[in-house]
Amino acid sequence: MSPSQVGRPTEPVTVLPLDSHNQTLVSHVHPADWVNPMPTETYDLVVIGAGTAGLVVAAGAAGLGIGLKIALIEKHLMGGDCLNVGCVPSKCIIRSSRVVGELWDAKDYGVRIPDAIEVDFAAVMERMRRLRAGISHHDSAQRFKKLGIDVFLGQGRFGSPTTLEVGGQTLRFKKAVIATGARAAQPEIQGLETAGFLTNETVFSLTERPRRLAVIGGGPIGCELAQAFRRLGCEVVVLHRGHHLLNKEDAEAAEIVQQRFEREGIRLVLGCQMERVERTPAGKTLYFQCQGDGLSIAVDEILVGAGRAPNVEGLNLEAAGVVYDPRRGVTVNDYLQTTNPKIYGAGDICMDWKFTHAADAAARIVIKNTLFSPWGLGRSKLSALTMPWVTFTDPEVAHVGLSEADAQEQGLSINTILIPLSQVDRAIADGETEGFFKIHHKKGSDQIVGATIVARHAGEMISEVTTAMVGKLGLSALSGVIHPYPTQAEGIKKAADLYRRTLLTPRTRWLLSWLARFS
Numbered sequence: 001m002s003p004s005q006v007g008r009p010t011e012p013v014t015v016l017p018l019d020s021h022n023q024t025l026v027s028h029v030h031p032a033d034w035v036n037p038m039p040t041e042t043y044d045l046v047v048i049g050a051g052t053a054g055l056v057v058a059a060g061a062a063g064l065g066i067g068l069k070i071a072l073i074e075k076h077l078m079g080g081d082c083l084n085v086g087c088v089p090s091k092c093i094i095r096s097s098r099v100v101g102e103l104w105d106a107k108d109y110g111v112r113i114p115d116a117i118e119v120d121f122a123a124v125m126e127r128m129r130r131l132r133a134g135i136s137h138h139d140s141a142q143r144f145k146k147l148g149i150d151v152f153l154g155q156g157r158f159g160s161p162t163t164l165e166v167g168g169q170t171l172r173f174k175k176a177v178i179a180t181g182a183r184a185a186q187p188e189i190q191g192l193e194t195a196g197f198l199t200n201e202t203v204f205s206l207t208e209r210p211r212r213l214a215v216i217g218g219g220p221i222g223c224e225l226a227q228a229f230r231r232l233g234c235e236v237v238v239l240h241r242g243h244h245l246l247n248k249e250d251a252e253a254a255e256i257v258q259q260r261f262e263r264e265g266i267r268l269v270l271g272c273q274m275e276r277v278e279r280t281p282a283g284k285t286l287y288f289q290c291q292g293d294g295l296s297i298a299v300d301e302i303l304v305g306a307g308r309a310p311n312v313e314g315l316n317l318e319a320a321g322v323v324y325d326p327r328r329g330v331t332v333n334d335y336l337q338t339t340n341p342k343i344y345g346a347g348d349i350c351m352d353w354k355f356t357h358a359a360d361a362a363a364r365i366v367i368k369n370t371l372f373s374p375w376g377l378g379r380s381k382l383s384a385l386t387m388p389w390v391t392f393t394d395p396e397v398a399h400v401g402l403s404e405a406d407a408q409e410q411g412l413s414i415n416t417i418l419i420p421l422s423q424v425d426r427a428i429a430d431g432e433t434e435g436f437f438k439i440h441h442k443k444g445s446d447q448i449v450g451a452t453i454v455a456r457h458a459g460e461m462i463s464e465v466t467t468a469m470v471g472k473l474g475l476s477a478l479s480g481v482i483h484p485y486p487t488q489a490e491g492i493k494k495a496a497d498l499y500r501r502t503l504l505t506p507r508t509r510w511l512l513s514w515l516a517r518f519s
């Protein structure tokens with residue numbers, strides 16, 4: 001690399017469409033005029049990847065105010081998937097689609113609306129880009145520079161077990177963190193690449209609504225976007241190799257979502273094996289096997305939501321002595337330490353939990369273990385985390401801890417308490433009785449070991465159960481918590497009260513009767 005190139009980003013980045021919102025976004029998260037700083041002699045910590053995990057590690061370490069020298073490397077867009085092609089844009093679109101869902105049900109609430117609901121797809125997407133750009137400054141290169149972090153834009157690669165190279169410069173480090181994340185996996189389907197397809201990394205660049213959309217994959221990403229685009233006016237078909245949508249979730253929860261999809265006019269092709277894709281006069285035609293029959297369907301666009309692949313390419317991990325698997329990512333132990341004891345991993349690059357909040361939690365572990373655990377003393381473990389997650393369909397499916405299948409696999413005896421939303425007054429008033437609260441507790445104890453909530457705002461309610469589990473509060477404690485009436489979260493208290501009633505044995509009832517007689 002010539003001297004004139006040293007200190008410059010490797011190449012400019014564009015985000016389509018090239019409107020003012022995306023120009024603002026790029027000016028924050030990969031500014032074209034960015035000049036990489038001259039490296040300091042040795043960094044206390046170098047972070048590769050400026051997604052959630054990398055940003056939290058860098059900002060958290062720098063924010064301690066103890067003079068640590070921190071470097072942050074990003075080859076594409078700061079903010080990673082969450083800001084640019086994940087949580088933020090998808091939830092903006094889902095919010096617009098929920099308005100349509102409400103209008104579809106308006107007559108059930110005594111509200112009359114015109115038969116034809118007009119969705120301005122371009123305006124929905126413009127709103128998403130505007131909101132995304134509006135919050136992008138939180139993840140901007142300038143903000144992290146102001147935190148005292150040296151921000152380098154460009155491809156980072158290891159030169160040795162203690163050095164990284166970026167933009168023709170060498171960064172020496174005491175500790176490093178790999179947080180390069182993951183990307184949408186491309187299934188090996190003949191003709192798919194030639195025909196062209198969308199992923200979560202490209203679908204948010206759409207400005208025109210595809211009339212017919214095929215979604216490959218019935219997991220969380222596929223289901224969230226399938227429902228959103230159906231409500232925004234697309235004809236949607238979901239092709240899933242499993243025999244049920246969301247087959248990794250609680251079966252009863254998944255069934256509720258599947259029934260909702262069918263009522264909303266989403267075509268479900270389950271238990272299918274994709275064979276090939278061809279461009280035909282009818283459109284992009286997908287050929288597949290289903291229950292022994294060869295079938296096909298023609299669409300305008302194909303959205304692939306079938307798994308994630310770790311971003312390990314180009315890092316030269318061999319030079320650093322870091323073991324990795326092309327499909328599973330960087331190998332780490334329970335302390336998030338790689339096979340090079342000076343290098344750690346965090347987030348999608350090394351974890352099965354591929355959630356923004358999981359990356360955030362892992363980043364906090366990494367800060368402690370890399371900087372404040374001399375000789376390995378006091379290190380935190382990834383396995384100690386209690387991790388909730390949410391699939392943002394309508395209704396949402398929220399889960400924390402063990403499922404019934406998990407408990408059975410571990411040989412743990414549990415009892416399950418089920419409260420249908422049809423027994424919760426606020427859910428009845430809201431007309432949202434599809435769903436339930438399901439709480440698992442250790443047999444013979446009030447210790448909560450897991451829970452699943454299915455409700456329109458299940459993601460907002462699961463944290464109460466998570467807090468109880470982390471704080472080692474049992475169902476008896478939750479029974480004593482006053483919940484405002486009427487709220488849907490009262491379903492948690494109903495479950496706790498139901499547990500309390502199981503303690504009323506004949507002996508307990510006799511004792512209570514005796515006490516009442518003398519009170």
